[in-house]
Amino acid sequence: MKKLFFCATLLISVLFGDESFELNATNPIKIDIISLKQNKVNLKNIIPQSTPNELAALTLYSQKEAINEHNIILASGKDFVALIDTGYEKTIDELKTALNARALTPEQITHVIITHSHQDHIGGVKALPNAQILVNEKELGFWQEKSSTEGLNIKTFAPNTELIQGSGIYAIAAYGHTPGHSVIAFGASGTSEAELFASAKFLFLADIFHAYELQAAAPVVASVWDHNKADAIEARKKVINALKAHKTSFIGTHMPYSKRVKFDENSAKIMANLIQSEYIGLLKAHSNEVGLSNGKELYNNICAACHGSKADVKYAGVVPNLCDVNTIADYAWHYKKGTRNRYNMTEIMQEKIKTLSKQDFLDTELYIKSICPRLAKSEEANKEAAGKSSQKSSTPKVQK
Numbered sequence: 254m255k256k257l258f259f260c261a262t263l264l265i266s267v268l269f270g271d272e273s274f275e276l277n278a279t280n281p282i283k284i285d286i287i288s289l290k291q292n293k294v295n296l297k298n299i300i301p302q303s304t305p306n307e308l309a310a311l312t313l314y315s316q317k318e319a320i321n322e323h324n325i326i327l328a329s330g331k332d333f334v335a336l337i338d339t340g341y342e343k344t345i346d347e348l349k350t351a352l353n354a355r356a357l358t359p360e361q362i363t364h365v366i367i368t369h370s371h372q373d374h375i376g377g378v379k380a381l382p383n384a385q386i387l388v389n390e391k392e393l394g395f396w397q398e399k400s401s402t403e404g405l406n407i408k409t410f411a412p413n414t415e416l417i418q419g420s421g422i423y424a425i426a427a428y429g430h431t432p433g434h435s436v437i438a439f440g441a442s443g444t445s446e447a448e449l450f451a452s453a454k455f456l457f458l459a460d461i462f463h464a465y466e467l468q469a470a471a472p473v474v475a476s477v478w479d480h481n482k483a484d485a486i487e488a489r490k491k492v493i494n495a496l497k498a499h500k501t502s503f504i505g506t507h508m509p510y511s512k513r514v515k516f517d518e519n520s521a522k523i524m525a526n527l528i529q530s531e532y533i534g535l536l537k538a539h540s541n542e543v544g545l546s547n548g549k550e551l552y553n554n555i556c557a558a559c560h561g562s563k564a565d566v567k568y569a570g571v572v573p574n575l576c577d578v579n580t581i582a583d584y585a586w587h588y589k590k591g592t593r594n595r596y597n598m599t600e601i602m603q604e605k606i607k608t609l610s611k612q613d614f615l616d617t618e619l620y621i622k623s624i625c626p627r628l629a630k631s632e633e634a635n636k637e638a639a640g641k642s643s644q645k646s647s648t649p650k651v652q653k
């Protein structure tokens with residue numbers, strides 16, 4: 254399965270080069286997807302320790318090495334030539350070469366739309382002397398905290414507004430990765446986010462994804478570069494849902510392609526196959542929600558008899574209540590293997606847990622932590638998680 258996945262990915266990266274296409278909106282524009290660079294990604298560096306379930310998913314994914322492009326967009330209309338993001342400072346030569354290949358000079362760029370102010374997106378602005386720089390109002394302060402904006406012709410925008418008059422290009426808030434991180438809609442019209450998502454003919458996702466296949470299937474997996482992880486996860490879910498609902502084509506900065514893709518079987522058969530493959534199914538099954546659901550079922554069916562339905566019972570008056578144990582999965586795993594016998598009662602538990610896998614213990618720990626008041630963030634969050642997880646419990650279980 255993994256071999257097949259790897260071959261398919263390789264095939265796609267060979268087939269997909271930079272792409273150029275026309276958008277026949279009210280005001281037609283030409284879009285070029287340009288990759289300035291390829292990066293080999295070690296996913297363990299992108300997504301280091303987070304939750305046990307995310308890590309389990311990561312372990313599966315990272316057995317192959319991923320190659321990401323570094324995409325920017327060139328959008329040419331009747332009276333503007335705009336770039337969406339500019340790459341790194343160190344890829345200015347590549348940027349100039351790419352413009353040159355399209356019979357353009359840096360001086361001819363009239364607008365630069367910044368999705369967010371990380372160095373790999375703003376690094377090229379200094380090579381574009383005549384451009385007006387458009388940046389989200391929440392993002393500008395973040396930019397100025399890190400580097401100077403002096404000498405730049407900057408104009409801020411609010412979300413859901415047209416960025417260049419008559420262009421059909423709009424920014425939609427996808428905050429979290431950075432405070433003002435925006436996705437860019439093309440061929441769109443409307444005044445609300447819902448209208449823009451529905452009308453957009455193409456979306457540039459910027460940094461919604463760093464590990465595309467993994468995060469498309471399991472949006473709860475945040476990358477190290479997501480400044481506010483909770484918000485970034487919500488933004489990722491929101492954007493994925495909109496792309497699926499409207500079958501909009503899209504590309505992001507750090508994706509393994511430089512061509513439009515869709516969450517749609519017809520026009521991106523290979524992608525859809527990948528997303529729906531057994532491999533991705535495994536990743537899905539390791540998401541937090543499914544982990545919680547699996548953990549809840551296991552806990553109530555097996556552990557609760559001795560440790561109590563709230564995990565707070567002191568077994569035989571000796572074994573501490575589980576809410577006071579920090580490394581539950583690890584201890585339980587050692588009990589299964591017979592390498593831990595703290596209270597000389599190992600055998601009592603061993604028989605009951607002998608069929609469980611490491612992932613089952615991780616899932617059980619996740620659930621126990623969600624019901625222990627000391628460990629849980631709030632009762633409210635628990636209820637929400639428990640409610641969500643029980644709805645999901647029909648998801649097939651992972652085979653080990």
Ligand code: HEC
Nearest residue numbers: 555556559572581584585594595596597598599601602605
């Ligand atoms: C039949 C009763 C029983 C069941 C069922 C049971 N346990 Fe236990 N558990 C025990 C006993 C007894 C011990 C103490 C073992 C020892 O060290 O002698 C224990 C110890 C533990 C400890 C270690 C506590 C510490 O401080 O060392 C953990 C963690 C634990 N159980 C988790 C679980 C989980 C998770 C489940 C369900 C998957 C489970 N147990 C199911 C009886 C049970």
